Amino acid sequence: MRSRGRPSASCSACRARRIKCDRLKPSCTQCKRMNNQCGGYRDPLEQSFRDESESVMRRAQRSYQATNRRATQTKRVGAKRDDNDISLCTSTSTENKYETWTLKPVLWWQPSHPTEDFAVANFMLCYVPGSHFDYLQSLYLQSASNGLLLACIRAASIATFARKVGRADLLNEARQTYAQALSETNACLADPLSARKDTTLISVLLLGLFEAITWSGSSTPVSWDMHTRGALELLKLRGPQQLESTVGRNLFVQVANVICVNSLQRKTRVPPEILELVAVAARYESHSPKYHLAYLTGEVSRLLPDIDEARMTAEEIVVATKKLDDQYADFGFGLMSASPFQVLNGQNPSPTAYVLGAHSYATPRAVQLWNSYRMTRILLNEILSCYAADLQLDSAQAIKTQAANNIQQMAVDICASVSEAKMPEEHDRTPAWFLSSSPIVQAEASVTSLLWPLSVVKSADLASAEVRAFAMGQLKRLGRNCNIPQAEKVAMDNNEISALQDGLHMFYVS
Numbered sequence: 001m002r003s004r005g006r007p008s009a010s011c012s013a014c015r016a017r018r019i020k021c022d023r024l025k026p027s028c029t030q031c032k033r034m035n036n037q038c039g040g041y042r043d044p045l046e047q048s049f050r051d052e053s054e055s056v057m058r059r060a061q062r063s064y065q066a067t068n069r070r071a072t073q074t075k076r077v078g079a080k081r082d083d084n085d086i087s088l089c090t091s092t093s094t095e096n097k098y099e100t101w102t103l104k105p106v107l108w109w110q111p112s113h114p115t116e117d118f119a120v121a122n123f124m125l126c127y128v129p130g131s132h133f134d135y136l137q138s139l140y141l142q143s144a145s146n147g148l149l150l151a152c153i154r155a156a157s158i159a160t161f162a163r164k165v166g167r168a169d170l171l172n173e174a175r176q177t178y179a180q181a182l183s184e185t186n187a188c189l190a191d192p193l194s195a196r197k198d199t200t201l202i203s204v205l206l207l208g209l210f211e212a213i214t215w216s217g218s219s220t221p222v223s224w225d226m227h228t229r230g231a232l233e234l235l236k237l238r239g240p241q242q243l244e245s246t247v248g249r250n251l252f253v254q255v256a257n258v259i260c261v262n263s264l265q266r267k268t269r270v271p272p273e274i275l276e277l278v279a280v281a282a283r284y285e286s287h288s289p290k291y292h293l294a295y296l297t298g299e300v301s302r303l304l305p306d307i308d309e310a311r312m313t314a315e316e317i318v319v320a321t322k323k324l325d326d327q328y329a330d331f332g333f334g335l336m337s338a339s340p341f342q343v344l345n346g347q348n349p350s351p352t353a354y355v356l357g358a359h360s361y362a363t364p365r366a367v368q369l370w371n372s373y374r375m376t377r378i379l380l381n382e383i384l385s386c387y388a389a390d391l392q393l394d395s396a397q398a399i400k401t402q403a404a405n406n407i408q409q410m411a412v413d414i415c416a417s418v419s420e421a422k423m424p425e426e427h428d429r430t431p432a433w434f435l436s437s438s439p440i441v442q443a444e445a446s447v448t449s450l451l452w453p454l455s456v457v458k459s460a461d462l463a464s465a466e467v468r469a470f471a472m473g474q475l476k477r478l479g480r481n482c483n484i485p486q487a488e489k490v491a492m493d494n495n496e497i498s499a500l501q502d503g504l505h506m507f508y509v510s
Helices: 012-017 029-033 053-077 115-127 136-142 147-165 168-189 198-214 222-238 240-244 246-266 272-284 289-308 314-338 364-388 396-420 431-435 444-448 451-459 465-481 485-491 505-509
Strands: 086-089 100-103
Touching (some): 115 147, 115 168, 115 444, 136 147, 147 168, 147 198, 168 198, 198 505, 222 240, 222 246, 240 246, 240 272, 246 272, 246 505, 289 314, 289 364, 396 451, 396 465, 465 485
Antiparallel strands (some): 086 100
């Protein structure tokens, strides 16, 4: 920042007349002599800081344009060289199909402020909005004395930024910060009073987010599961009292969402304590569809283990699954009233919109609520189609046909929701984009939360080849633009790994 001289500590009247002020309180001598109302004195510390955002953005843009010209010239000279990839080996497991992942560096410049501060600013501006952590911005300003929460925020921020700009050295720094945050979290969990605090639960969730960001494998990392179990135990410890505040309910819904998805993935039942708390939370927000969806997910989680453990006949499975799918269909009708979306047939808002139409939603949270409904219906109708084939009934074929139609409709709607993903293409990224608050560029979390629904569509055998091809193409595009190579690998794996096991659900719930 250029020097602008020492700010004057004189009162406003003396500054305007450019005369000496003795700065007496409550009024200076000059104002008393002139019978003027003394306007008081400015805080010198506040005058030491100036908002240079626009100036910095202009300089960064000029720097980008100059660097881009040099990069183009270099590319012509060494077009055959490809030594820009930074490979990060983060797993030593021989069972891990994708042991290493490649961060693709993007055009970058050296900021004048510490990288850690820049990473936190990027995290708060470009990731938090539209994510499940949308409460963090206001909470961060109030947590200057909370070392645990700040350490967890720094770890997640640096990791997010490292992935965004393709910097292996920053990822190593993030791991060191994560180790410190993990140690502080364990110490905090040892104290029952500290363990009940909102900041403790948020810290555990941020540690889980760190694991998702740094994940490089083909299945859910053990450490992410550990953080999920830790968050579950904290919900039980906090009890119904946590639901009395808005922040407490938001945290509960966030963790309950993780637990519900985890239960479906592992074919285990949602813990009854969570479903009891869902019922209590619904009393505070009786018109909110998120609690009804959590209840229905709990019902699905009871069905899947019974099927997996062969406790039901094919006919019993079809009857129970059909009943659940009907309940989900009714929920969908109600959701259209509570959280409607606009269908933009023939007026695609972007070149990446699905050819059969596009959707426009009020909020990123609405997109995810709808896609949760759609993915679960795809799962239920796949079960219906599979077990209806074993029935010796005249209605078996009709059940299979209806299931295929339902899957196709849910898959088309998921693809239509991708029009909400507004991320700059790889060649359009500029330094200004990294801290852009433009509504044209959507928050990262809103975009990465589309990866798992697209994976579900790609794996849906009963969906049309056209819709599955679109899902595959969008997985590649979003994975490339968000620097998440696992998404590109999932798109190319020929359904070797099911959508419930490919690990992309971590981005959906984080």
